[in-house]
Amino acid sequence: MAPFSLDPVQQTVPFGEYIFRRIELLGVKSVFGVPGDFNLGLLEHIYSTNVQWYGGCNELNAGYAADGYARASHKFGVLVTTFGVGSLSAMNACCGAWSEFVPLLHIVGATSTAQQLSGQLIHHVAPKSTLSRPVNHSIYAEMVEPIACKVESIMSLDKAPEKFDYLLKEIIDTKKPGYLFLPCDLVDKPVDASRLETVDLFKPIEPVPNGLAYQIASLVLSKLYSSARPVVLGDILTDRFGLTETLRNFVQATKIPNLSTFMGKSILDETLPWYVGEYNGNVSNPDSQKFVQSCDLMLHVGNYPNEINSGHYTFYQNINDVIYMNHEGVTIGGRRVNVSFVYVLPLVLKMLNVFKLKPFRIPSLNREIKQVQSNTPISQTQLISSLQKMVKEDDTLVVDTGTVMFGLPDLQLPKNTRLIGQHFYLSIGMALPCSFGVAVAQRENGSNSRLILLEGDGAAQMTIQELSAFIKYGFSPLILVLNNSGYTVERAIKGPMREYNDAMPNWKWTRILEVFGSNDSESVKVREVADLESEIKSFGLKIKLIEIELDKMDTPWRFDSMCN
Amino acid sequence: MAPFSLDPVQQTVPFGEYIFRRIELLGVKSVFGVPGDFNLGLLEHIYSTNVQWYGGCNELNAGYAADGYARASHKFGVLVTTFGVGSLSAMNACCGAWSEFVPLLHIVGATSTAQQLSGQLIHHVAPKSTLSRPVNHSIYAEMVEPIACKVESIMSLDKAPEKFDYLLKEIIDTKKPGYLFLPCDLVDKPVDASRLETVDLFKPIEPVPNGLAYQIASLVLSKLYSSARPVVLGDILTDRFGLTETLRNFVQATKIPNLSTFMGKSILDETLPWYVGEYNGNVSNPDSQKFVQSCDLMLHVGNYPNEINSGHYTFYQNINDVIYMNHEGVTIGGRRVNVSFVYVLPLVLKMLNVFKLKPFRIPSLNREIKQVQSNTPISQTQLISSLQKMVKEDDTLVVDTGTVMFGLPDLQLPKNTRLIGQHFYLSIGMALPCSFGVAVAQRENGSNSRLILLEGDGAAQMTIQELSAFIKYGFSPLILVLNNSGYTVERAIKGPMREYNDAMPNWKWTRILEVFGSNDSESVKVREVADLESEIKSFGLKIKLIEIELDKMDTPWRFDSMCN
The missing domain is CATH 3.40.50.1220 (TPP-binding domain)
Incomplete structure (x- = not known):
């Protein structure tokens, strides 16, 4: 932790600094987000602490990254966005976290208290259905109520540290997202910082039953x-x-x-x-x-x-x-x-x-991967078999929503191998930015775990720009793009040959890392099993993207049994 | 309009078909969105009409595109997403439309009526704060209430055509987004189609005052x-x-x-x-x-x-x-x-x-572009002067939120030149997908207008994948990427040298079109005024991207006067 810069007499710090110091005290050293007019003042206070800022290409991606950080670190994710344009853009990431018990603190930089009280129609604020005033600046806080363990809209610094701490406690206890709506004029004003030295948020409030x-x-x-x-x-x-x-x-x-x-x-x-x-x-x-x-x-x-x-x-x-x-x-x-x-x-x-305990028998169940024939040399079930040969101790696999997610239960995981995915909420495109957050958590934790991302082409297109975050911050995941020309998970349900299930065609996947700023990466397209296995085996210290050509109708057996 | 396939005795069509026929009758021939489990059944009915599907890379982008279509066509935009993961992802686009009086119909494919009544926790549905049942499947409909002229959650086909028509009427009259939450099991069932032949939605309900x-x-x-x-x-x-x-x-x-x-x-x-x-x-x-x-x-x-x-x-x-x-x-x-x-x-x-009328004087006001010195050969004010030389009759300019938006009032527009931007809500990244929607509206309208998109690098990174929509559907805009290494609009407010105002570095902008699938495009980077002017002048029939190197602190004069 950075040394405190408490005023020795007044024992105060600016509220913005209080926020980042509290986060740091709880072991969270990385925050995600996108700057905006109403959060810049807050972001300035990050530099008084050891907390590191990770800017995302957009707020949805930053939200997914904060989610991934929370999943991997077992602490909580922190997302900072600006009012409206930012907070609404991230809402789906937050709802995913809500739906899958991922603790997330979403700090929303809001209009100033004076602007809120004036009821003026400030940019980023949605008007009422008529243009009469006062405009309700609480609209965005109200909209997230159903998917938050707590929404704290601070309008004065009276008991603001207590309120913030209580919000964090709720997030930690419930494993759900909570919101701090923070007017931009309050971040520089002093608050009592003594709680930072005295209050332990992990201590249960209620007696243990x-x-x-x-x-x-x-x-x-x-x-x-x-x-x-x-x-x-x-x-x-x-x-x-x-x-x-x-x-x-x-x-x-x-x-x-x-x-x-x-x-x-x-x-x-x-x-x-x-x-x-x-x-x-x-x-x-x-x-x-x-x-x-x-x-x-x-x-x-x-x-x-x-x-x-x-x-x-x-x-x-x-x-x-x-x-x-x-x-x-x-x-x-x-x-x-x-x-x-x-x-x-x-x-x-x-x-x-x-x-x-009574004596009992350990059964020997068949765990072979049931192969499904495909029109391409590599099938999804073959892909799992090939992965089985390369996956090793301490690896972390992040899988996107899509057919391959339903093949992975067949993979037998080595010791301390971790699988991360949004298996219930199923928002496609989540895994790529999520895996960036996972990488950040691993680095923070001193882990040398290899990071392997699996996703379909349709999912990858949703959030592709966040690949550049790996490059900017020097991470080296293995990225497996399962190119089956669209939304195969949907084709299996309806419209197998319909245009609406096509993704964008003709992307040059093997050149994307370079275009997003990498000058030291490997990218390759594979069509044959031998090439796939040799390429995933040779994955080493560099970020590597393997485009795997799959048939547009090939799915793992478990997905078929789920649809039928 | 496609010939009706009304059952001659029953006069019915499936409700999904009714929806697209009504849209088509109102002159809207293009809809935007992303497929998902709960809207595939609806999408099938598009093929009984002449309405064209435009799939987006993600729902936020598709929402921006529908907004752009509405702005350019002066009709209304149509966005189709799936429950939760889709509809929440698009929420910021819809709030932008709400805030800027853009009529938008957002159709959300929802869980089946049986699933909703069962209260089961189906994928994509956010759980309650406790895991007890019944789960509220109306949660997403309730969340958008504050930014919708009307939210119609259909749970039976009783009067469904009337309800849908009334929703559209509200959207058209108020110029605001409205929502149809549509359970996936209702789209194939028959409804009375006679309203399609008899009811004119443009006829005012109330007498003209x-x-x-x-x-x-x-x-x-x-x-x-x-x-x-x-x-x-x-x-x-x-x-x-x-x-x-x-x-x-x-x-x-x-x-x-x-x-x-x-x-x-x-x-x-x-x-x-x-x-x-x-x-x-x-x-x-x-x-x-x-x-x-x-x-x-x-x-x-x-x-x-x-x-x-x-x-x-x-x-x-x-x-x-x-x-x-x-x-x-x-x-x-x-x-x-x-x-x-x-x-x-x-x-x-x-x-x-x-x-x-009394006689009055037409003043001759100075409309020269007040030049601001920059550290790069091209400045933002110089860019406006250069644009002035190339912009011509019938051009459409789409501008993203950012400093350049505040330079454009100085541009003197030729006859029938249109400027489109989100000047109040100011969500960065909106302009790129929006301009795709504009292109669709123009093609539908038989227009030969040239399309020119202006956006900063930070904004472009938010939604960059949607460039591939131009390529897939064969549009040829001129894309001006103002590369000033980050969020200059924020640098001018706070943290001019802070890392949080940096965008992702080292993107190879001039190779992006090719990577996203174009085999017939032009891309060039310019640093000098003469090159800029010659490159924008030679813009012709091919999609063209010009990366313009600007100083990270250069802004138009009007933006400075706004900040101070």
């Missing part, structure tokens, strides 16, 4: 002890609420056979013998489904119930007994108790007596 | 007849409400000296001797301001009162007497009457007796 959590943990364990064929499912909210290590330790201690859900892929250690595959209701590998349905108890940890992550709501069909738990509560024996698994799961691990 | 309009028109004329030094200002809402020809005829008949407002540029015919320049309160050419302040009566037609279009609310300072009028009413002698200028202005023209 130990008694109740203990009871539930005991119940969970007694169910487990009496089970002859238990199974554990690792799901996405385990990761979001910081319980991945706890779950891994539990699985390691019990050796109960375990599987990942669609969204939970990469939470569990897939190299251990008791990791047996993936489960997603009716959209599962049939062997996995059969095994899960043969168990007498399922412990589903970090469940996020939604269409995509529940095999279209077929998740618990034909399952004998289920315990599921997330931040909202634990359901056991059909009874729901409102106590977060944040309290329960660590107790389950702590109280576990492995000698009380 | 002839009596009141006549009184006001008489009052306006009597004021004019007694004025010795009248002046007319042409403002943006004149164009939006279809009164440009009426105002031009009025000015032609009266020869009253006239000027454009900042947003009203290109509404008046600048080649006539009685067009004397531009006026924007304190942000005016001093000669113009002095002249306007010397007049005894100002007739301000189509006024849009906002910060940017009123010289920061200095518009009527030191003006003797003002009549101003727009769609909401006419203010005359300090009294406001709620009758639209749509009714009043044509009557003023009709009842005008030019022999009753």
Whole structure:
């Protein structure tokens, strides 16, 4: 942390500086955004701290990057935009974060308090339906209410540090986006900075519900002890609420056979013998489904119930007994108790007596990648097989929404390999800027993880300019562009040959990195499996883009089974 | 129009087809958007009509394009997106249209009625703050309420054609965006199509207020007849409400000296001797301001009162007497009457007796372009002078938000030259996709107008991929990229040397068209005035991009005077 520059008598800092110091104290050293008239004053204060600014090409991209940073760092993302033109442009990124439990602080530089009180129609502010005054400058804050854990519209500095801290606390606790609407005239004015030295935002406000959590943990364990064929499912909210290590330790201690859900892929250690595959209701590998349905108890940890992550709501069909738990509560024996698994799961691990577990069998499920024939030498299922040969320990894969996302559950991940994608909200184009945020988080964390981005051509076109962020800031991901001439995910649903499912044609993908400013990159187009495998194998220290020619109707088997 | 395929007995068409037929009947033959799971069914019906689909690289770009189409065609724009991921991504484009009186129909393909009623958490739908059901599928419709003339969320086909027609009527009448949220299961079902043959949406619902309009028109004329030094200002809402020809005829008949407002540029015919320049309160050419302040009566037609279009609310300072009028009413002698200028202005023209006007003098105002010295051979003011030499009759200029926008009032426009820009809402990056929509409207209209796009590098990076739309659909604009290494408009406000005002560096601008698929384009970088002038002069039938090297701190004089 940068040394404080507190006024020794007054103990104040400008509010703008308070904001960045607080962020830094919480371990976040990178913020994303786009400058604009109403946030420039705020941005000046970044230079009093060690926080680094990462400007995006546009606000949607910057929002996706902040989301990626939050996912990879397990801290929270920070996005700074300007009023209206900026904040609205980023709204879809924020709604994605909302929908997938990604904590995000979105600071919106707003018109000055005087302008807001005048009700004048200042640029960037949407008028009312009639041109009469006063104009409502709160319009943008009101519009994001449904997708924010909290919207803090500061109009004076009275208790502003407390309000800001409380907003951050909400974001950290709920894993959801929250908003600070900040008038441009307040950033330079002094606020009491003593809270920075005294207030620990990570300390729970409410007492930990130990008694109740203990009871539930005991119940969970007694169910487990009496089970002859238990199974554990690792799901996405385990990761979001910081319980991945706890779950891994539990699985390691019990050796109960375990599987990942669609969204939970990469939470569990897939190299251990008791990791047996993936489960997603009716959209599962049939062997996995059969095994899960043969168990007498399922412990589903970090469940996020939604269409995509529940095999279209077929998740618990034909399952004998289920315990599921997330931040909202634990359901056991059909009874729901409102106590977060944040309290329960660590107790389950702590109280576990492995000698009380019954012996159980680790099944050997078929995890071969079911090949689907394609009209091109490389198919999507072949691509997964080829990836399987190159992926290695500590890699991070970021996958865009599209058909390939539904092939990746078949990939067996080496130790500490991470898979990141927007598997429920499914906004195409998200992965490219998201992976930039992931790269920033990794560098900040001192990680040497290789970064591999997979996306279709249609998705890539949405946000392509953000490739230049990798180049500007010196990152070296491997970018796999799956060129199947359009929106194959849509072609599989309707209009396979319709023009509306075409993306822009004739892009020279292998020259894009150079045009966006790189003078030290590799780009290549591959049509044959051997070339694909040799090119991904030779990926090294330079940013590399591989355009992979695929058939426009080729999809992984799981996607077909989902559509039919 | 395509021949109807009405069932001869039932007189029905699928609702999806009804939508496109109605649009076509209203003269709109082009729609913009991005396909998505929930709008594919709708898009299929486009092929039963002559309406043409223009897919964008992303929804924000498609929204800007629909806006540009509406501005250029004087009809309305149509944008089709999918629920959430699509509709939220386009929200900033729609808010820009809302803020600048651009009529836009935004059709959002939504989850099926069954899914909505089930309250399930379907992909693309934002969950509630707790994961309990039912999930509110209306969330996205509610979020756009503040920036829509009407939000129509159809949940059954009962009176659906009437509801859709009424929505369109609102859009056309208010010149604002309106929304149709359309569940994906309703598009194929039959609706009564007889309204398509019988209902004229352009017929006013309410009776024309002839009596009141006549009184006001008489009052306006009597004021004019007694004025010795009248002046007319042409403002943006004149164009939006279809009164440009009426105002031009009025000015032609009266020869009253006239000027454009900042947003009203290109509404008046600048080649006539009685067009004397531009006026924007304190942000005016001093000669113009002095002249306007010397007049005894100002007739301000189509006024849009906002910060940017009123010289920061200095518009009527030191003006003797003002009549101003727009769609909401006419203010005359300090009294406001709620009758639209749509009714009043044509009557003023009709009842005008030019022999009753007093003689008045046409001033000769200095309209030379005040040169500002720069550190590069080409300055922004020099650029305007060079443009002055090449711009010709029927040209259309589209300008992005940025410093150059504030140089363009100095350009003297040839006959029927049109200037399009987002002069109030000021969302950077808007102009490039907007100009694509303009090109589509012009082609649809059989126009041979040359299209010239001016934008800074920072703005261009926001939406650059949409250049490929020009290439895909065979348009040939001239694209002037003003490369001043970042956000100069922000540098002038704060942080002139700060990194946050840098755009992405080292782009190879002159190779972008080729990379985006063009095999018949010209691209060149210029640093000298002579090269600039020769390159813009030789612009012909091919798409051409000229990168113009400018100093990062060079701005037109008007922008400086606005900032200080």
